[in-house]
Amino acid sequence: MVEEEHPANPRAAVPIVFSGIFGLGNIFVFSGVFTFLVECYPLYAASALAANSFARSSFAAAFPLFGVQMYNKLGYQWASSLLAFLALAMAPFHPFGGGEQQAGIWKPVKASRWDDGTSSGEM
Structure with missing residues (x-):
């Protein structure tokens, strides 16, 4: 029997499936960010989202x-690594734990009072 050679290009379903997984990941990230912004700035949610x-x-x-130009000068590996390192640098993380002590800084913004003295939805 002659062994079949594998085609150089993947089948059409492979990119479609992984594009769906990538899109689902984007939806999860965006919905998490949007929910975070709306919860932190309830009165200014539209401005935060804008x-x-x-x-x-x-x-x-x-x-x-x-x-x-970046990909031409650095190559695919280093240019992609640079973007990944920049994304990692912008990601909030707590390397030593201690989230309980810092929980107070992440509480939602309390709204000030309106000009007429009524409350504007304090939490």
């Missing part, structure tokens, strides 16, 4: 200006 959208769109608009 600022998030503006920052995300600004990065998306700026990346094509330097992305091609």
Whole structure:
């Protein structure tokens, strides 16, 4: 029997399946970020979400200006590693635990009082 050679290109279903997994991961990240922003800034949720959208769109608009040159000079491995390291540097994490002591800084923003003296939904 002659062994079949594996095709150089993957079957069409493989990229489709992994694109779905990637898209599902994006949905989970975005919904987590949006929920965090709405919970932290209940009165200013629309402004927080607009600022998030503006920052995300600004990065998306700026990346094509330097992305091609970065990948040409650094190569695929180092350019992708650089982006991964930048994403890791921006991710909030607690390397030594101690989240209980710092829990007070992550409480939702308390709303101030309106001009007429009524409460504006304090939590």
